[in-house]
Amino acid sequence: MSDILSRCEAVAWGDHDALIVNLIGLLSQTCEATAGLIGNTLIALQREPHLIEGVQPTPMIVADLVAEVARYDSPV
Structure with missing residues (x-):
């Protein structure tokens, strides 16, 4: 937050109400x-049940699975 505020000050942007509204929008969109x-990801696991077999013994593969889902079926 301090980085965002310092950048706003650096460009002399002082509309704090607009900043708050934009930050709320950013957080809600992220959620x-x-x-x-x-x-x-859950739908991908339902459609391709064999993916669960690889994830269960190696939990670190979950990050790779989620990255692939994001690449092929982006949520945004």
């Missing part, structure tokens, strides 16, 4: 995109 990515 929605995360929920969409979780949902898309």
Whole structure:
């Protein structure tokens, strides 16, 4: 937050109400995109049950699975 405020000050942008509204929008969009990515990942696992077999013994593969889902079925 301090970085955002310092950048606003650097360009002499002082509309703090607009800043707050934009930050609220950013946070809510991030929440929605995360929920969409979780949902898309669950759907991918339902459609391709063999993917679960690789994930269960190696939990670190989950990050790779989620990255692939984001690449092929973006939530945004």
